[in-house]
Amino acid sequence: xxxxxxxxxxGNDAVVCRRSTAYHPDQFSGQSxxxxxxxxxxxxxxxxxxxxxxxxxYDYATVPFLAEVFKLMxxxxxxxxxxxxxxxPKITTEWRSxxxxxxxxxxxxxxxxxxxATLTFVDxxxxxxxxxxxxxxxxxxxxxxxxxxxxxxQWMAIILLAIGTTTSQVKxxxxxxxxxLFSSPIQGYMLGILSACLSALAGVYTxxxxxxxxxxxxxxxxxxxTFGSLFNMAKLxxxxxxxxxxxxxxxxxxxxxxxxxxWMVVLNLGSTGxxxxxLMKYADNIVKVYSTSMAMLLTMVMSVFLFGFRPTLQLFxxxxxxxxSLHMYFAPPGMLMDxxxxxxxSSHHAIEVSGDRRFSPDAARESHS
Numbered sequence: 001x002x003x004x005x006x007x008x009x010x011g012n013d014a015v016v017c018r019r020s021t022a023y024h025p026d027q028f029s030g031q032s033x034x035x036x037x038x039x040x041x042x043x044x045x046x047x048x049x050x051x052x053x054x055x056x057x058y059d060y061a062t063v064p065f066l067a068e069v070f071k072l073m074x075x076x077x078x079x080x081x082x083x084x085x086x087x088x089p090k091i092t093t094e095w096r097s098x099x100x101x102x103x104x105x106x107x108x109x110x111x112x113x114x115x116x117a118t119l120t121f122v123d124x125x126x127x128x129x130x131x132x133x134x135x136x137x138x139x140x141x142x143x144x145x146x147x148x149x150x151x152x153x154q155w156m157a158i159i160l161l162a163i164g165t166t167t168s169q170v171k172x173x174x175x176x177x178x179x180x181l182f183s184s185p186i187q188g189y190m191l192g193i194l195s196a197c198l199s200a201l202a203g204v205y206t207x208x209x210x211x212x213x214x215x216x217x218x219x220x221x222x223x224x225x226t227f228g229s230l231f232n233m234a235k236l237x238x239x240x241x242x243x244x245x246x247x248x249x250x251x252x253x254x255x256x257x258x259x260x261x262x263w264m265v266v267l268n269l270g271s272t273g274x275x276x277x278x279l280m281k282y283a284d285n286i287v288k289v290y291s292t293s294m295a296m297l298l299t300m301v302m303s304v305f306l307f308g309f310r311p312t313l314q315l316f317x318x319x320x321x322x323x324x325s326l327h328m329y330f331a332p333p334g335m336l337m338d339x340x341x342x343x344x345x346s347s348h349h350a351i352e353v354s355g356d357r358r359f360s361p362d363a364a365r366e367s368h369s
Contacts, residue, residue: 037196043268045302050261058257059238061239062250063266065232068225070270075221080238082218089216098215101223103327104206111198118195120136129169130192135162137200145204148284155335157329158286160321165293168300168318203285210281217281224277290326297322 050056082089092098118127139158142148150158210220236250247253279288297319303309330337 069267072225079218102227107202118191122184134195134199141204160325164321207280209270
């Protein structure tokens with residue numbers, strides 16, 4: 001099933017972003033959804049376990065850089081193996097194509113700075129709740145830029161997903177003031193909306209890049225992760241200049257404080273990125289949004305057993321709403337609505353004839369005579 005799905009999708013990648021067609025959920029690969037969901041679930045748990053007494057003993061900014069290098073190495077090796085096969089991969093080396101690949105890194109760079117600016121105006125709980133806006137903004141940009149049509153039921157499912165994830169994150173009135181969500185300055189909410197739009201834009205643009213031609217997935221990944229590594233290295237250098245090299249240059253402290261769990265965080269983050277690129281090539285952003293949301297909810301559930309997290313009514317309600325949303329989006333329409341069976345013409349004619357004979361007065365008099 002998995003190989004057939006890949007083969008069917010690859011032939012249509014070149015035109016997928018140019019034509020306006022209805023998106024059918026039966027084109028979605030359930031195996032990739034489950035795999036990404038499990039990897040993201042492990043990511044949250046590993047990141048928490050990598051702390052020592054509630055703090056990170058390593059420079060957390062080095063983790064994304066090493067993850068980008070890991071993804072670049074894996075993609076380069078796979079591209080090399082693919083180029084030695086009997087059917088060489090398609091590789092576009094024109095500058096007008098390569099120059100598009102730094103754009104996702106630039107968008108994410110702007111997004112990271114907007115995140116920090118937002119947190120200066122709102123608390124972390126409010127920011128986390130506003131982050132769910134990217135679920136809806138992804139659907140909107142998915143429709144506007146990629147010209148993918150979604151049914152009314154699918155739009156309702158996306159909105160329900162945003163409501164479900166938000167419900168699971170809202171604290172009860174006994175834990176925090178009920179009006180704390182609306183007590184931040186207007187600048188915080190505007191920056192939160194901008195952050196959600198930038199996050200969705202980066203994802204949708206990456207999907208456009210992956211599907212705009214039939215280039216090898218590994219060649220496209222190599223371009224993305226080359227620029228990703230360069231931008232992450234530039235950030236490390238900028239942090240050094242900003243702090244006046246207080247802790248020494250970044251390459252000297254690159255592995256300081258690293259443990260086995262920290263390396264597992266790096267490998268997990270890199271594996272997630274590789275899987276996301278696969279989803280962008282052969283599935284879409286909506287699948288990624290659902291995977292991320294479900295992994296977040298599962299992480300909360302696992303935290304109950306691993307870290308003593310106290311489950312709340314809001315968490316259970318959020319999980320229930322998200323499961324309803326998942327079913328609404330991907331289930332065939334026949335499973336969601338009781339569609340009437342179309343009657344055959346012969347049976348319809350027979351009903352009309354029998355009805356005329358039963359209720360027509362003229363037919364009744366003729367039968368008596």
